[in-house]
Amino acid sequence: MMIIMNPDSIDTLPESFSFHKMTSLPDERAMSFCQALSFQLLKDFKYRKHGDLISLGFWIREARLKKFTSLLTSDTNSHCYMRPRGLVFHITPGNVDVMFAYSWLLSLMCGNSNIVKLSQKGGEVQGILLDLIKQLLDKPEFSRLRNNNHFIQYSNNEEITRKLSAQCHARVIWGGDKTISAIKKFPIPPYARDITFSDRFSFILFNADAILNLADMDAVVDALLKDNLIYSQQACSSARLVIWFGCKDKVKQAQEKFWYALEKYNTDSTDLLFPITVQKMEMAQYLATRGYSVKQIGTGIFRIAIDKLSRELQDLHTGNGVFYELAITSINDIREYLMDNVQTCAYFGFERNELDQYIQLGIMDPVCRLVPIGHALDFDYIWDGTNLFNEFTRMVWVK
Amino acid sequence: MDNNYLDEFFAMPVYGVPQDEKKPLFIKTINQLNQHHYTHCKEYCNLIKGMNYSLLAEDYQFQPFLVAGLFKTLALKSVENKNVFKQLNSSGTSSQVLSKIYLDACTAKMQSRALSKIVQEFIGPQRLPMLIIDAPDVVKNKSQFSARGAGINGFFFLGRDHSYVLNNDMTINETVLKRFIDKYQDQKILIFGFTYIIWQYFLSVLKQAGKGRLFNQAIMFHGGGWKKLTDSAISDKHFKQTSYDVCGNIKVHNFYGMVEQTGSIYVECEQGFFHSSVFSEVLIRSTETLACNHEKEKGLIQTMSVLPFSYPGHSLLTEDLGTIFGVDDCPCGRKGSYFKVNGRLPKVETRGCSDTFSLK
Numbered sequence: 001m002m003i004i005m006n007p008d009s010i011d012t013l014p015e016s017f018s019f020h021k022m023t024s025l026p027d028e029r030a031m032s033f034c035q036a037l038s039f040q041l042l043k044d045f046k047y048r049k050h051g052d053l054i055s056l057g058f059w060i061r062e063a064r065l066k067k068f069t070s071l072l073t074s075d076t077n078s079h080c081y082m083r084p085r086g087l088v089f090h091i092t093p094g095n096v097d098v099m100f101a102y103s104w105l106l107s108l109m110c111g112n113s114n115i116v117k118l119s120q121k122g123g124e125v126q127g128i129l130l131d132l133i134k135q136l137l138d139k140p141e142f143s144r145l146r147n148n149n150h151f152i153q154y155s156n157n158e159e160i161t162r163k164l165s166a167q168c169h170a171r172v173i174w175g176g177d178k179t180i181s182a183i184k185k186f187p188i189p190p191y192a193r194d195i196t197f198s199d200r201f202s203f204i205l206f207n208a209d210a211i212l213n214l215a216d217m218d219a220v221v222d223a224l225l226k227d228n229l230i231y232s233q234q235a236c237s238s239a240r241l242v243i244w245f246g247c248k249d250k251v252k253q254a255q256e257k258f259w260y261a262l263e264k265y266n267t268d269s270t271d272l273l274f275p276i277t278v279q280k281m282e283m284a285q286y287l288a289t290r291g292y293s294v295k296q297i298g299t300g301i302f303r304i305a306i307d308k309l310s311r312e313l314q315d316l317h318t319g320n321g322v323f324y325e326l327a328i329t330s331i332n333d334i335r336e337y338l339m340d341n342v343q344t345c346a347y348f349g350f351e352r353n354e355l356d357q358y359i360q361l362g363i364m365d366p367v368c369r370l371v372p373i374g375h376a377l378d379f380d381y382i383w384d385g386t387n388l389f390n391e392f393t394r395m396v397w398v399k
Numbered sequence: 400m401d402n403n404y405l406d407e408f409f410a411m412p413v414y415g416v417p418q419d420e421k422k423p424l425f426i427k428t429i430n431q432l433n434q435h436h437y438t439h440c441k442e443y444c445n446l447i448k449g450m451n452y453s454l455l456a457e458d459y460q461f462q463p464f465l466v467a468g469l470f471k472t473l474a475l476k477s478v479e480n481k482n483v484f485k486q487l488n489s490s491g492t493s494s495q496v497l498s499k500i501y502l503d504a505c506t507a508k509m510q511s512r513a514l515s516k517i518v519q520e521f522i523g524p525q526r527l528p529m530l531i532i533d534a535p536d537v538v539k540n541k542s543q544f545s546a547r548g549a550g551i552n553g554f555f556f557l558g559r560d561h562s563y564v565l566n567n568d569m570t571i572n573e574t575v576l577k578r579f580i581d582k583y584q585d586q587k588i589l590i591f592g593f594t595y596i597i598w599q600y601f602l603s604v605l606k607q608a609g610k611g612r613l614f615n616q617a618i619m620f621h622g623g624g625w626k627k628l629t630d631s632a633i634s635d636k637h638f639k640q641t642s643y644d645v646c647g648n649i650k651v652h653n654f655y656g657m658v659e660q661t662g663s664i665y666v667e668c669e670q671g672f673f674h675s676s677v678f679s680e681v682l683i684r685s686t687e688t689l690a691c692n693h694e695k696e697k698g699l700i701q702t703m704s705v706l707p708f709s710y711p712g713h714s715l716l717t718e719d720l721g722t723i724f725g726v727d728d729c730p731c732g733r734k735g736s737y738f739k740v741n742g743r744l745p746k747v748e749t750r751g752c753s754d755t756f757s758l759k
Contacts, residue, residue, distance in 0.1 A: 275687040278699065278718050278744060282466040288449025289442035289473060295451070299688050 025082050025393070026072040027111040033145055034060040034105060036136050050125050051230060052098045059379065060105060068109055068381070071389050081396040084111035086169030088392065091183060093174040094121035096235060101129055102379050103172055104149070110392035113148035115164055120155050162186045170392065175199060175236070195391045197384050200236035200343035201314050204373060205334075208246025208254035210349025217261035220348060223374030224262070227346055229273065230377070233319035237344045237376045240317050241309065243334065244327040251327045259297050266298030274300040274321025283318045309337045332363060342366060343384060346373040400435040402505050404428060408705060409512065411677045413520050414733035418726050425680060428705045429462055429713060430455050436711035439477035443711040459682055460691040464701050464714045467659050476501035478709040489546040489658035498658055503709035510662025510706050513678045514553050517666060521652055522557065522618055528583045529558025532592030532601045534565045546623060546658050547593050553661055554620065558589045569600045580613055587616045590646070594653070595624030598638060605645045612647035619646070622654040622664070629742060655740055659712045663704040670730050672737035679704045681738055683723050684716070697722045697741055718744045
């Protein structure tokens with residue numbers, strides 16, 4: 001494994017990728033590595049304070065790996081075998097530190113060799129995680145993985161991007177829209193594929209009745225903050241819009257109850273949940289000049305009532321504690337507010353079978369995932385409507 | 400609201416009014432301006448309503464404010480188009496997007512008058528021979544000034560025999576410089592320019608050429624463009640020292656101002672502090688909560704001015720950081736709140752799955 005800082009040393013990377021190095025699937029060695037990584041992350045006290053590292057460790061715990069293993073086991077009675085794609089080039093995001101690992105591990109489990117471009121904007125956690133990965137890869141039992149996986153950092157070097165793109169069998173681009181456009185200028189081989197994760201917009205769906213029936217609001221408030229605090233509401237899965245479902249009166253009461261609870265929590269906290277930035281204030285004032293009503297919840301949380309969602313409103317959103325808000329009386333009405341780039345619906349007060357129905361009827365199209373509030377940031381192998389195990393493998397047809 | 404509302408302010412000594420006398424009048428006037436703009440500027444009216452601000456504030460800290468950046472994205476004016484006398488388009492000194500400021504004849508005149516009163520506190524009542532450290536092209540387009548052009552235009556009437564010491568290609572016009580030095584050898588002269596222009600194209604060039612002690616009695620007013628200087632790691636101290644070296648006997652006065660609030664500039668006193676005049680007032684707000692900070696606590700500068708009548712620029716939140724050191728008791732002897740400017744708010748890093756690759 002190499003961490004390349006100097007663009008000139010790119011030539012020392014394996015020039016051509018060899019299929020002789022391909023393993024059988026499921027890749028037991030890769031699973032073993034995941035297990036070792038999980039064990040360290042969950043056991044070692046020094047990772048305890050990093051919620052996103054714990055989440056990662058939890059995601060690749062033994063029980064889950066068993067499920068992944070079964071997903072990667074081809075049925076000998078079928079006509080299909082899953083095989084690795086080959087060399088995968090990952091371009092990982094700047095500010096969600098653990099994202100590179102999710103991307104890499106999924107591809108690793110699929111038996112691929114990988115080159116992972118790390119952002120230079122990465123924070124502390126990126127470095128910590130990389131150190132641990134390196135430590136584990138240095139173990140003799142993981143020598144094959146060490147030789148086939150490389151982490152690289154460089155800034156704005158078109159030559160490297162061009163070279164790596166021309167060599168890979170799959171290229172994963174973790175957003176945003178501008179990045180995807182920029183990277184796509186560098187061609188991948190005709191037989192290769194791009195897997196892109198573009199800018200997304202997510203929302204909360206509250207059932208007003210359910211909120212009103214709650215004796216204690218703590219759990220809901222905690223859940224909302226869990227989804228929104230860690231990346232200052234900038235992650236694509238963090239909700240920027242709250243949709244209330246219910247009849248007019250119930251919705252009004254539920255809104256008062258909920259925002260009051262959040263305000264109280266904000267006031268009781270020793271730390272400021274969301275600072276008021278000049279950008280946020282400018283956004284709020286700009287919308288106010290356009291006729292929107294801005295309510296300030298405690299210090300730093302802005303509630304803005306909207307009656308239509310537009311690309312403009314999405315682009316204006318600064319994150320960092322701003323919630324657009326609207327209400328619907330019939331669940332069918334939600335379709336009006338679901339744009340092509342919608343991703344997560346974090347819900348509260350709905351049963352699974354209700355949601356199943358809505359999905360099947362197409363009411364929720366094109367939402368990519370419906371998860372209970374508090375789980376918006378839980379990453380998994382099906383993301384943005386894509387099954388990454390499928391993307392990272394080839395299907396071999398045999399008769 | 401009457402056009403003569405500023406008469407009282409012009410009757411007062413610029414730096415001679417103690418806070419307990421200034422405050423009630425100032426707050427009353429800002430409240431009147433709030434109401435005036437509420438009535439005449441639709442966007443301002445919507446903003447006050449939408450943000451649930453109060454038009455009547457009992458104290459400075461309760462005054463509503465506009466984020467200065469709004470003048471880049473919106474055309475905010477409290478006059479009809481036909482009464483717009485001049486439009487200032489300015490990118491400021493650190494951004495590409497232009498702020499649009501609409502002046503009617505009266506506001507433009509009052510801003511000019513206030514500027515004169517303030518600057519004359521330092522240069523005296525006479526019009527001084529004026530050396531402008533910039534190129535003539537900067538003031539070519541009279542209907543749309545850049546920040547530099549607006550500054551020069553504002554100071555123009557304070558001087559005479561205006562001489563642009565730079566060519567349009569920004570090299571020094573030796574002829575102009577020599578003529579000016581020869582003619583005004585024994586007289587008090589006024590030097591004006593934008594900070595980084597003065598540094599980059601005048602002071603460093605002359606210093607490099609070994610020129611020094613050019614003037615016998617000069618006073619310099621410079622402002623704007625600090626970010627570029629900070630980027631090149633030139634401190635205020637270094638700037639002043641080089642000014643003394645190159646210009647000889649010179650008083651250097653930095654001023655803090657912005658295109659969104661011209662006229663009521665804050666001038667640096669001999670002790671190194673910017674002073675509020677009777678026409679303006681500053682507040683410092685926490686960068687986290689926007690609550691008002693105490694003295695000696697650094698924070699965001701909010702600047703209030705009684706001059707903006709044709710546009711709602713009378714109470715603005717800037718992205719500049721500053722610290723108030725006191726009110727009325729500055730060692731220089733002038734009354735008013737006095738402060739230092741500590742630079743601009745650093746750009747906030749966006750987090751989340753945003754752009755991972757930039758081609759710039």
